[in-house]
Amino acid sequence: MAHAVSVKDPLDVEVLRKDFPLLARTVHDRPIVYLDSASSSLQPRQVLAAMEQYYETTHANVHRGVYATAEGATELYEGARRKVGRFIGAPDPKREIVFTKNATEALNLVANAWGRRHLKRGDAVVLTEMEHHSNLVPWLMLAEAIGIELRYLPVDADGRLELDGLERALEGARVLAVSAMSNVLGTINPVPTMAEAAHAHGAVVVVDGAQSVPHSVVDVKALGADFLAFSGHKMQGPTGIGVLWGRAELLEDMAPFLGGGGMILDVRLDRFTPAEIPWKFEAGTPPIAEAVGLAAAVDYLHGVGMERIVAHERLLTAYAIDALHERLGGDCRIYGPPAGGDRGGVLSIAYRDVHPHDLAQVLDQFGVCVRPGHHCAKPLMHRLGVNATARASVGLYNDEADIDTLIEGLSHVGTVFG
Amino acid sequence: MPDLEELYREIILDHYRSPRNRGELPVPPAHRVEGFNPLCGDEVVLSLEVADGELRDIKVAGSGCSISQSSGSLMSAAVKGRPLSEVREMIKTFKTMMTVHEASLGDDRTTGAEDAVDPEPLDFSKMGELAALQGVVKFPVRIKCATLSWNALSQGLDEVAST
Ligand SMILES: Cc1ncc(COP(=O)(O)O)c(C=O)c1O
Numbered sequence: 001m002a003h004a005v006s007v008k009d010p011l012d013v014e015v016l017r018k019d020f021p022l023l024a025r026t027v028h029d030r031p032i033v034y035l036d037s038a039s040s041s042l043q044p045r046q047v048l049a050a051m052e053q054y055y056e057t058t059h060a061n062v063h064r065g066v067y068a069t070a071e072g073a074t075e076l077y078e079g080a081r082r083k084v085g086r087f088i089g090a091p092d093p094k095r096e097i098v099f100t101k102n103a104t105e106a107l108n109l110v111a112n113a114w115g116r117r118h119l120k121r122g123d124a125v126v127l128t129e130m131e132h133h134s135n136l137v138p139w140l141m142l143a144e145a146i147g148i149e150l151r152y153l154p155v156d157a158d159g160r161l162e163l164d165g166l167e168r169a170l171e172g173a174r175v176l177a178v179s180a181m182s183n184v185l186g187t188i189n190p191v192p193t194m195a196e197a198a199h200a201h202g203a204v205v206v207v208d209g210a211q212s213v214p215h216s217v218v219d220v221k222a223l224g225a226d227f228l229a230f231s232g233h234k235m236q237g238p239t240g241i242g243v244l245w246g247r248a249e250l251l252e253d254m255a256p257f258l259g260g261g262g263m264i265l266d267v268r269l270d271r272f273t274p275a276e277i278p279w280k281f282e283a284g285t286p287p288i289a290e291a292v293g294l295a296a297a298v299d300y301l302h303g304v305g306m307e308r309i310v311a312h313e314r315l316l317t318a319y320a321i322d323a324l325h326e327r328l329g330g331d332c333r334i335y336g337p338p339a340g341g342d343r344g345g346v347l348s349i350a351y352r353d354v355h356p357h358d359l360a361q362v363l364d365q366f367g368v369c370v371r372p373g374h375h376c377a378k379p380l381m382h383r384l385g386v387n388a389t390a391r392a393s394v395g396l397y398n399d400e401a402d403i404d405t406l407i408e409g410l411s412h413v414g415t416v417f418g
Numbered sequence: 419m420p421d422l423e424e425l426y427r428e429i430i431l432d433h434y435r436s437p438r439n440r441g442e443l444p445v446p447p448a449h450r451v452e453g454f455n456p457l458c459g460d461e462v463v464l465s466l467e468v469a470d471g472e473l474r475d476i477k478v479a480g481s482g483c484s485i486s487q488s489s490g491s492l493m494s495a496a497v498k499g500r501p502l503s504e505v506r507e508m509i510k511t512f513k514t515m516m517t518v519h520e521a522s523l524g525d526d527r528t529t530g531a532e533d534a535v536d537p538e539p540l541d542f543s544k545m546g547e548l549a550a551l552q553g554v555v556k557f558p559v560r561i562k563c564a565t566l567s568w569n570a571l572s573q574g575l576d577e578v579a580s581t
Contacts, residue, residue, distance in 0.1 A: 354484075357482075358483050362422060374458075416422060417426075
């Protein structure tokens with residue numbers, strides 16, 4: 001996040017795009033312009049090949065069989081765990097990475113397995129107004145169930161967190177749960193400073209990294225997080241797998257989450273003993289092929305270089321913001337901070353007073369994929385005073401031509417809704 | 419862009435820009451009913467005044483995309499002042515028009531499609547301006563926008579009938 005942007009070794013996007021089969025397709029006779037990576041990213045063929053190879057040569061259930069492929073599958077699955085752990089700088093990758101279904105499940109796991117053991121009625125959890133529902137509803141559910149108090153850090157007019165009240169909000173708080181990057185505004189929150197303040201108050205820091213992990217260089221120690229949740233499908237991996245990283249001491253002192261096979265050491269008719277971490281939190285047959293795919297995605301990102309990806313996306317975001325303003329002027333409004341170091345490639349756009357649904361419909365005719373809606377952040381929408389926005393978000397495979405087509409499409413909206 | 423023109427026909431854009439029967443009626447005597455599309459946040463609020471088996475007056479409020487709002491406006495113009503039996507018939511016809519492709523959406527829980535399935539062929543030509551919304555069926559995700567106010571109307575009439 002605080003890493004210097006280097007433009008010395010820019011990405012060759014034209015070459016890299018060839019890795020993504022979906023980019024070869026056309027939509028309404030036009031090449032697809034994929035600007036919805038914040039929702040779900042595309043997969044390179046390396047990821048697809050790794051999964052196919054796994055199914056063709058090594059598939060078996062993990063942690064059970066003694067035959068060769070079962071051992072192979074277990075090795076691949078546990079290898080994926082270590083690889084993902086190293087990718088985010090986990091001190092103990094073998095024990096600290098829990099595979100879940102997605103970021104949402106990872107956050108629910110924290111709220112339930114940590115929250116129910118350590119929080120009691122009246123305890124305060126600090127959240128922000130810009131949280132995705134997945135870092136909001138689990139805490140609301142916990143509030144309903146055990147009566148915790150929820151406090152919210154407000155969002156200012158530029159779409160940044162107002163941190164004047166941070167110290168006061170943290171007074172006596174047990175948890176700070178914050179998104180490292182907003183999926184609506186692109187705002188990159190100053191998690192390291194916030195975490196430091198939270199720790200000074202004895203609070204545990206839960207970071208929603210669904211948007212930040214795919215688009216920044218993440219090191220959990222530098223971040224100051226105690227828990228970090230993210231999704232495979234937003235970082236060139238497959239759907240069906242997410243990750244919870246947690247500090248080993250914290251994971252050890254948590255209740256299990258789901259119960260079933262794989263998460264126990266022993267079971268009697270009247271009691272059970274949970275397995276060691278991380279398996280304690282992985283009930284049932286895990287997403288094995290998906291873990292293999294995620295490991296391949298990490299290899300891919302690593303191969304391209306996260307620093308180069310960040311630099312590319314930052315330049316492209318600045319280009320997009322400039323070009324939208326220059327070519328569409330007052331007709332186009334972009335929510336969130338101006339281009340800069342605390343601004344990721346998520347652009348929530350309003351065009352004149354045309355409804356985002358209609359914007360997205362017209363853009364679809366240009367092959368442009370953007371997302372209309374509330375982006376699972378309804379409280380933030382209320383704060384912005386809108387029901388919905390049209391969101392364009394960039395990935396490593398986007399280039400200036402994609403932005404130009406977006407603008408061409410937006411200009412056409414004017415002729416339809418004149 | 420022929421597909422777009424089929425969706426955003428002139429009549430639809432006209433009703434979107436200058437919606438008919440816009441506003442709310444005092445409750446009572448009017449009955450108020452809301453329709454909500456949780457996916458996109460589109461919202462419609464209907465005020466219905468029913469007397470002597472007739473839909474005497476209807477007003478439409480709310481906010482949303484051109485399809486949901488124009489559909490509400492077109493609906494209000496079509497049903498206002500009509501006998502309830504005719505209104506029910508129109509609801510059925512409209513929903514059938516929209517149901518043609520709805521099944522393929524794999525979610526007919528929220529659309530009221532169950533009660534719209536009618537094996538008899540219906541005459542869409544009697545729909546007048548409403549037929550302009552036929553283009554929507556080509557855009558399956560927008561069908562819910564078009565049916566939003568009709569489902570609210572259907573629900574509102576049921577509520578009035580049961581009080
Ligand atoms: C900031 C943020 N948090 C959490 C999520 C939830 O991710 P998933 O739906 O993969 O669980 C998303 C994505 O939708 C997100 O953008």
